[in-house]
Amino acid sequence: MSDYGGKQAWQEELYDLLRSNDVDLFCYVPDGGHKTLINKSIEDPDVISVPLTTEEEGVAMCAGCHLGGTKSVLLMQSSGVGNCVNMFALLKNGQFPFVTLITMRGEFGEMNPWQIPMGQGVQPVVEAMGMHCLRAESPTEVTETVQAALNMAYKSNQAVAVLLTQKLIGAKPF
Amino acid sequence: MDKDRGLDRKFAVPELIGNPDDLLIVCGLAGASKDIAHLTHDGDNIFTMAGAMGGATAMGLGLALSRPDKRVLVVTGDGELLMNIGTLSTVGILKPSNLSILCVDNGHYGETGYQESHTQRGVDLELIAQGSAIPVTRTVSMDEHINEAKALIRDSNGPSFILLRVSTEPPPVIKRSMDASERKTAFRRALLGKP
Numbered sequence: 001m002s003d004y005g006g007k008q009a010w011q012e013e014l015y016d017l018l019r020s021n022d023v024d025l026f027c028y029v030p031d032g033g034h035k036t037l038i039n040k041s042i043e044d045p046d047v048i049s050v051p052l053t054t055e056e057e058g059v060a061m062c063a064g065c066h067l068g069g070t071k072s073v074l075l076m077q078s079s080g081v082g083n084c085v086n087m088f089a090l091l092k093n094g095q096f097p098f099v100t101l102i103t104m105r106g107e108f109g110e111m112n113p114w115q116i117p118m119g120q121g122v123q124p125v126v127e128a129m130g131m132h133c134l135r136a137e138s139p140t141e142v143t144e145t146v147q148a149a150l151n152m153a154y155k156s157n158q159a160v161a162v163l164l165t166q167k168l169i170g171a172k173p174f
Numbered sequence: 175m176d177k178d179r180g181l182d183r184k185f186a187v188p189e190l191i192g193n194p195d196d197l198l199i200v201c202g203l204a205g206a207s208k209d210i211a212h213l214t215h216d217g218d219n220i221f222t223m224a225g226a227m228g229g230a231t232a233m234g235l236g237l238a239l240s241r242p243d244k245r246v247l248v249v250t251g252d253g254e255l256l257m258n259i260g261t262l263s264t265v266g267i268l269k270p271s272n273l274s275i276l277c278v279d280n281g282h283y284g285e286t287g288y289q290e291s292h293t294q295r296g297v298d299l300e301l302i303a304q305g306s307a308i309p310v311t312r313t314v315s316m317d318e319h320i321n322e323a324k325a326l327i328r329d330s331n332g333p334s335f336i337l338l339r340v341s342t343e344p345p346p347v348i349k350r351s352m353d354a355s356e357r358k359t360a361f362r363r364a365l366l367g368k369p
Contacts, residue, residue: 025236025239025240048239050239050264050268051264051267052232052260052264053260053261053263053264054258054260056228056229056232056258057229057232057258057260057261057264058232059229059232060226060228060229060230060231060232060233060236061232061233061235061236061239062236063229063233063236064200064232064233064234064235064236064237064238064239064240065236065237065239065240066358066362067198067200067221067233067236067237067240067358067361067362067365068198068236068237068239068240068241068244068365069240069241069362069365069366070236070239070240072236086225086226086227086228087226087228087229089225089226090223090225090226090229090233090354093225093226093354093355094354094355094357094358095354095355095358096358
């Protein structure tokens with residue numbers, strides 16, 4: 001087994017950052033790049049950790065959390081963005097605060113051609129749906145970028161996608 | 175008329191829900207949103223949609239997980255639910271005890287000209303809910319089924335799924351707000367005391 005998605009210091013810090021910003025619900029479709037965040041959310045007794053059948057469920061779920069007063073985050077891979085597009089209309093129409101962290105495939109060093117089309121599509125698609133798109137290319141950028149996204153979401157009612165790029169995570173070796 | 179589709183939604187939905195004031199209700203697009211906007215006079219305890227098809231159950235699930243102290247009801251239609259049927263599985267594994275789902279199943283896509291939906295052609299959404307590990311399910315197709323299902327919407331220990339089979343009589347006519355941002359803010363002010 002490779003250590004793709006294995007524990008790195010920035011992933012631990014990222015979890016702590018989300019928790020210190022009162023993010024209490026994590027929803028996700030299982031993903032290697034998000035393994036640390038997902039496992040920590042499962043182990044955390046104060047967090048609601050929700051596996052989804054498709055990423056678009058997570059978009060609607062995060063909006064429902066906001067109605068109830070809970071901060072949430074949707075973790076997904078770049079391919080999941082394609083499953084969400086119509087549901088992003090809910091965020092825009094309702095001006096819901098929303099943060100999704102997207103582990104990128106299909107870009108820097110990708111070795112699976114099936115990942116390329118949606119990887120290329122992520123940024124234009126999320127921006128076309130009225131969301132902001134921020135990129136983190138190196139470990140030192142992760143914390144400030146995700147904090148910026150949380151501020152834009154929960155203080156300015158914006159929907160924000162943070163791309164955890166393939167340069168940051170590494171190309172998946174299979 | 176189909177003998178299992180004798181109920182009129184304009185009668186059956188209000189009977190099943192009773193006084194809606196103590197519920198938080200998330201409604202899928204089209205008929206379900208009209209049913210509930212009419213019942214509550216477009217109240218601040220409801221969030222209705224006119225798009226985002228397939229999102230109602232997941233949105234209600236998020237609200238139920240956020241507010242375990244409140245009873246949450248999702249009202250959806252057969253077409254809306256079919257678009258994201260996997261969400262029943264997510265409800266089934268999490269089993270929030272404060273969530274009920276009412277699917278108003280008229281077997282048709284009423285908003286687009288009453289084309290038949292899959293439920294008119296043999297698909298049984300109650301069986302799918304059972305297979306999705308939702309512990310309490312019922313089908314309501316006659317008046318005498320209503321009282322038991324009405325109790326389950328409020329009191330079931332574990333999420334409940336009520337399949338209400340109705341005729342193709344249209345939902346009530348209601349002028350409701352289409353401003354989702356304004357409705358979101360009103361909902362939060364009523365529930366949380368802040369925008």
